[in-house]
Amino acid sequence: MGAVSVFIKDLKDSFRDLAPIVGVIAFFQIFVIGEVPEDFAIISLGLIVVALGLALFIRGLELGIFPAGENLAVEFAKKGSLFWLLFFAFLIGFSTTVAEPALIAVANKAETISHGRIDAFFLRLTVAFSVGFAIALGVLRIVLGHPIHYYIILGYVIVVAITFFAPKEIVGLAYDSGGVTTSTVTVPLVAALGIGLASSIKGRNPVIDGFGLIAFASLTPMIFVQIYGIAAQFFQGETVEIAKDLAVAAKEEIISESRFELKKIFLDLVAVIKDVLPILAVIAFFQYGVIKKPLPHIKRVLLGVFLVILGLYAFIVGLETGLFPIGETLAFQLTSTGSLWLIYLFAFLIGFSTTMAEPALLAVAIKAQEVSSGRINSLLLRFFVAMGVAIGIALGAYRIVTGGELHYYIIVGYVAVIFITYFAPKYIVPIAYDSGGVTTSTVTVPLVAALGLGLAQNIEGRDPLIDGFGLIAFASLFPMITVMLYGIYAEIRRKDGK
Numbered sequence: 001m002g003a004v005s006v007f008i009k010d011l012k013d014s015f016r017d018l019a020p021i022v023g024v025i026a027f028f029q030i031f032v033i034g035e036v037p038e039d040f041a042i043i044s045l046g047l048i049v050v051a052l053g054l055a056l057f058i059r060g061l062e063l064g065i066f067p068a069g070e071n072l073a074v075e076f077a078k079k080g081s082l083f084w085l086l087f088f089a090f091l092i093g094f095s096t097t098v099a100e101p102a103l104i105a106v107a108n109k110a111e112t113i114s115h116g117r118i119d120a121f122f123l124r125l126t127v128a129f130s131v132g133f134a135i136a137l138g139v140l141r142i143v144l145g146h147p148i149h150y151y152i153i154l155g156y157v158i159v160v161a162i163t164f165f166a167p168k169e170i171v172g173l174a175y176d177s178g179g180v181t182t183s184t185v186t187v188p189l190v191a192a193l194g195i196g197l198a199s200s201i202k203g204r205n206p207v208i209d210g211f212g213l214i215a216f217a218s219l220t221p222m223i224f225v226q227i228y229g230i231a232a233q234f235f236q237g238e239t240v241e242i243a244k245d246l247a248v249a250a251k252e253e254i255i256s257e258s259r260f261e262l263k264k265i266f267l268d269l270v271a272v273i274k275d276v277l278p279i280l281a282v283i284a285f286f287q288y289g290v291i292k293k294p295l296p297h298i299k300r301v302l303l304g305v306f307l308v309i310l311g312l313y314a315f316i317v318g319l320e321t322g323l324f325p326i327g328e329t330l331a332f333q334l335t336s337t338g339s340l341w342l343i344y345l346f347a348f349l350i351g352f353s354t355t356m357a358e359p360a361l362l363a364v365a366i367k368a369q370e371v372s373s374g375r376i377n378s379l380l381l382r383f384f385v386a387m388g389v390a391i392g393i394a395l396g397a398y399r400i401v402t403g404g405e406l407h408y409y410i411i412v413g414y415v416a417v418i419f420i421t422y423f424a425p426k427y428i429v430p431i432a433y434d435s436g437g438v439t440t441s442t443v444t445v446p447l448v449a450a451l452g453l454g455l456a457q458n459i460e461g462r463d464p465l466i467d468g469f470g471l472i473a474f475a476s477l478f479p480m481i482t483v484m485l486y487g488i489y490a491e492i493r494r495k496d497g498k
Contacts, residue, residue, distance in 0.1 A: 010055035017362070018051055020353035025326055028346055033333055037326050046322020049314050050357075056311030057359055058366070061188050064304020066367070068283055068295065069189045073196025075291045082143065088286050089139040089193065093217060094132030095278035096186045098124055130224045134216035135190060141212065142197050145204060148212040148430045149421045155219040156414045159226070163407045166226040171407055174225035175473035184312060187214055187438050188363040189279055195371050206371040211430035214364070218437030218476060268320070272313045276305065315359065327447045335454035340401060343455065344394050350447055351393035351475060355386035360438040368431050376431070384486040385435045388479030393448060396474035400455045400462060406470045413477045420484045428487025435483050436476040448472055 029037055037043060076085040141151060163171055190213045198210035287295050295301055327350070334346050355361060365378035365385075399409055421429055452471040456462040 007055060007059060010058050011051060014051040014054040014058075017054065017357045018047060020356050021323065021350075022047060024346075024349040024353045025323070025330060028330055028334065028342075029326065032337075032342060033330065037329075043322045043326055046318045046320070049318030050322060051318075053311045053313070053315030053318055054357070054359060054362075056307050057184075057315060058311070058362060060304045060307030060309075060311055061363055061366075062304070063307065064301045065188045065308060066192045067297065067304070068287075068301050069192025070196030070199075071296060072283065072286060072291070073193050074200045075287075075293065077197060077200035079291060082140075084286070084290050085143070085197075086136045086139060088282065088290075089213075090132040090136040091282045092132075092186070092190065092193070092279065093135035094128045095282055096275065097131040098128035127221060127224055130220040131217050134220040135213050138194065138213035138216040139197065141216075142194060142204060142209050143201065145209065147426075148215070148433060149418075152212075152215055152219065152433055153418050153421070155216075155223070156417070159219070159222045160407070160411050160414060162223060162226045162230070163411075166229040171226065171229070174222050174229065175406065175410060175470060184275075184360050186275075186279065187360040188367075190214055190217070191364050191367050191434070195367055199371070205427070207368070207376070207427045208430060210371060211364075211368070211434045213434070214437040215430070215433035268316050269313050272309055272316070275312075276309055280305065312359070323447075331447065331451040332454040335451070335458045338458075343401070344397055347397040347451060348390045348394040350451070352386045352390035354447055355389040355439050355475075355479075356382055358439060361385060361435070364431075364434060364438050372427065375427070380486070381431070381435075381483065384482045385439055385479040388435070388482035389439050389475045391482070392474035392476075392478035393451070393471055395478070396471040397451065397455060399470065399474075400452065400467050401459060403461065403467070406473070410473060410477065413474075413481070417477070417480050417484075420481060420488075423488055424484035425487045425491045428484055428490075432480045432483035432487070435479040439475055439479050448475060 029035070072088065076088065079085075137151070141148060166174065191211070194213045195206045195210035198204040198206040198208075201209075204210075283295075287293065331346070331350075334343055337343075361382055362378075365381045368376045368381055369378040395409070399406065424432065448471045452467075456467040
């Protein structure tokens with residue numbers, strides 16, 4: 001009965017998290033567009049399946065992924081082998097990125113349009129290497145005890161510096177790539193690894209030192225994709241076409257993920273299993289081959305992994321039948337109306353509501369509340385992250401409408417992040433940096449991509465392949481600012497209360 005009660009609570013929480021999305025879509029569909037959507041019953045059923053999937057996913061994380069990641073971190077700390085620890089961190093990042101569908105689509109397109117001069121497999125290996133390197137570097141930072149902001153600030157300086165040399169056609173794609181490299185399954189495991197490691201090393205704080213790995217994994221792809229863009233300039237006049245075709249490949253992959261087809265329902269299950277298998281293989285190899293100890297509570301962990309697969313599968317199928325079709329249609333309809341304030345309002349509200357339902361963010365928020373002994377409230381944290389995404393997407397929509405250069409906005413945003421970092425409490429900074437990497441995932445990306453593409457197509461003088469990108473970059477940047485401001489506000493309240 002206890003397990004049933006816990007699941008019912010999870011299900012109630014899932015419906016609560018989905019309520020803002022349903023409210024936003026319903027308001028704009030009925031009161032702005034003025035019509036009830038077709039297949040209303042199927043859409044409603046899809047949303048129920050989403051809630052069920054989200055509840056199963058969270059319960060699976062608690063039973064399987066979190067304990068497995070933290071156990072490995074503890075065992076590595078006991079073993080005292082830095083090499084094996086860093087190698088494990090690298091493989092988690094590498095193995096989960098190399099099979100990413102969007103990356104495969106972009107790499108194959110690059111090979112075709114460059115007549116084989118760009119090798120698709122090598123390109124995928126390089127991007128996957130950048131993510132593996134990022135997570136290994138993040139783990140090394142925890143071991144050494146260095147403050148995270150020095151690494152992140154240096155990384156953003158490199159990103160900005162490279163921007164001035166990269167072709168403009170590739171900049172938006174590069175900035176967006178930082179928000180979509182870490183999968184929904186990878187984020188909880190990486191978070192558990194960092195927290196478990198920080199809890200096991202003397203002198204480390206799980207809140208201050210345990211977070212930040214996701215921030216590293218979101219940063220390095222931005223650097224790599226821009227370097228690729230610079231390298232593409234050597235293809236004798238093909239630069240713009242290569243960059244644009246890569247943009248098309250990425251955009252098509254993102255949008256096609258949300259198209260409902262019966263065949264795709266089965267392929268979604270295969271895709272979820274493919275996402276989880278590399279993680280399971282890496283965990284099994286290091287648990288039994290390196291640490292040489294059985295995994296504690298193996299049956300419970302396996303049940304958790306099964307629930308994660310089932311939950312994520314149900315979540316994706318529900319999105320494809322319920323939310324994505326109506327959300328994308330609504331995004332295109334609104335951008336065709338020409339009413340700018342409605343577009344900005346929709347961008348703000350859809351950013352907020354989709355972020356509140358984002359599984360990866362939910363996983364990180366749960367962990368943040370747990371390791372901070374309640375000092376960080378998971379619901380409040382998610383609220384401030386969602387506010388950051390909402391502001392970011394609304395501002396990104398404004399940039400597309402006005403035709404401003406993307407990198408100027410992003411540079412100002414990074415300067416603000418660096419400035420606020422020095423005033424924010426230490427415990428909130430790593431969580432704030434991580435929040436930028438977990439906000440653009442399963443729910444948010446397709447709807448945001450549709451909004452950006454719709455705006456760029458319907459506004460005269462805008463190029464969808466240049467101007468349509470960038471919203472995901474805004475959605476990744478502003479949560480860092482709002483979460484640190486939340487930390488500053490919380491500290492002021494705490495001191496006033498004394």
